[in-house]
Every structure is written in C-alpha cells, then in structure tokens.
Amino acid sequence: MRKLKNSELQRLDPEEFKEAEKTPLVLVLDNIRSLNNIGSVFRTADAFLLEKVYLCGITARPPHKDIHKTALGATESVAWEYRENTADLVRELKDKYHCMAVEQAENATFLNDFQVEKNRKYALVLGNEVKGVSQEVVNLCDGVLEIPQFGTKHSLNISVSAGVVVWDLWSKLQ
Numbered sequence: 001m002r003k004l005k006n007s008e009l010q011r012l013d014p015e016e017f018k019e020a021e022k023t024p025l026v027l028v029l030d031n032i033r034s035l036n037n038i039g040s041v042f043r044t045a046d047a048f049l050l051e052k053v054y055l056c057g058i059t060a061r062p063p064h065k066d067i068h069k070t071a072l073g074a075t076e077s078v079a080w081e082y083r084e085n086t087a088d089l090v091r092e093l094k095d096k097y098h099c100m101a102v103e104q105a106e107n108a109t110f111l112n113d114f115q116v117e118k119n120r121k122y123a124l125v126l127g128n129e130v131k132g133v134s135q136e137v138v139n140l141c142d143g144v145l146e147i148p149q150f151g152t153k154h155s156l157n158i159s160v161s162a163g164v165v166v167w168d169l170w171s172k173l174q
Contacts, residue, residue, distance in 0.1 A: 039070030
C-alpha cells in the first residue's frame, strides 16, 4: 500500500469549494476560547463541505495567526460569520435548521442513536471549553446530542467533538 501524494488527492481549490454543493449542516461556536480549536473546526468544516461556521461571543475571528496555524487556509474556503449573541442566532436559525446542542444534558440523545432526516438542514452548537453550551442556548435548541463516553474524563476537546459529530451526521446524510 502506497501513501498518496497531496497532488494525487484531487482536492477542490477555494473557488471550486465555494461553488460545490454543501452538506446541509452549519456549526455554531458558542464562546470558544482556544484559537487552535477554532482553526481545527474550520478544517473539519472544509473537509465535509459544510455550509457555514458561525463564531459567537468571545470566539475569535479570522484573520489570526493562531487560527490560521490549525485552519491551514480553511478560513478562506469555508463561509463564516460573526454574531455577538449565540441565543439570538439560534432563534434565527430555527426558521431553516433543526438546531442541536452538542452537550451532556438530561434526556440528551446519544449520537449513535440519532436519526437524521435527509431533507432537513442541521445546526450544531458547540460550547465553551469549560462551561459548555450555555443553558439559555440549550433551552432554545430542538434537542441535545451527546457523544457517548466511557472513560474517566467528563468531556472531549471541542474540536474533537466537532469532528466526531460532523462525521457522524455527514455519514448519515449520505
């Protein structure tokens, strides 16, 4: 088995990405502190052709060298927008998207049990590294998705959570 060279991967350039049909999924970052996490989320959004990333509250915005370090150019391909208030954004998105917080909460649906509707658009809200998704935003969402975990830690890094949930929903939408 031979590793492929980057030139053999047949990736889209940023203009082709912008014209490509998108996965009906947006990510909402609710007060993310780590610029590396933000950049990593952009890379995931690029990898799975997501519609958009919303950066809310204290979440930093491109251009920034620490976002660029992990995004590796994905801030140039993925559509993004800054919103000051996550709750206001979720209220607005609910007109077009089924909004789901990625969080640990009472009556949450485990990710592996979640069934997507292929004709529906989804917005996933990912929360602050310490406090998670704010309770106000959880209350506004249509539901909560929880990633099952079995070890001693109580959570995953936000960029890891984004990758796990996006992969799962993307694969179910195919």
